Amino acid sequence: MDLKNLSVFSAANQNMQYLSAKEKIVAQNIANASTPGYLPQDIEKPDFGDDLVASLPMAVTNPKHLTSAKTAKAFQVYTPQPTSALTIDGNGVILEEQMNEASKASSEYKRMITIYNKYRDMLKVANTKINA
Numbered sequence: 001m002d003l004k005n006l007s008v009f010s011a012a013n014q015n016m017q018y019l020s021a022k023e024k025i026v027a028q029n030i031a032n033a034s035t036p037g038y039l040p041q042d043i044e045k046p047d048f049g050d051d052l053v054a055s056l057p058m059a060v061t062n063p064k065h066l067t068s069a070k071t072a073k074a075f076q077v078y079t080p081q082p083t084s085a086l087t088i089d090g091n092g093v094i095l096e097e098q099m100n101e102a103s104k105a106s107s108e109y110k111r112m113i114t115i116y117n118k119y120r121d122m123l124k125v126a127n128t129k130i131n132a
Contacts, residue, residue: 006119009116009119012115012116012119013116014046015108016116018045018075019112020109021075022043022101022105023102023105025042025077026098026105028041029041029098030093030095030098030102032091032093033095033098037089038091038092038093039079039091040079040092041077041078041079042077042079043076043078044075044077044078
């Protein structure tokens with residue numbers, strides 16, 4: 001049984017991929033904290049409910065009405081408008097904000113791993129009960 005075919009595992013896997021990409025963007029922002037003219041980037045969080053919706057047996061009258069996670073594009077990286085003043089050399093990175101973002105992404109990633117492992121353990125228990 002491939003766990004990625006189950007909607008819970010697929011959603012957790014997609015969320016972990018997003019969080020990995022988020023951590024890479026934050027690391028890039030921190031690395032460029034002293035680069036003149038650098039503005040911090042961010043990544044757009046996709047809707048992970050698409051995979052759950054796509055797994056439901058529904059009749060789609062137009063292919064543009066529902067999109068599955070398999071057809072979704074890669075995560076969108078963008079440069080948001082600065083909300084605070086830039087440094088004298090035009091850098092917009094605020095290290096405290098970036099460290100906070102890194103901490104949030106890391107704790108969310110750990111939470112997703114916990115959820116993933118709990119569901120996997122539940123399936124193991126259910127499988128041993130069936131085979132016994």
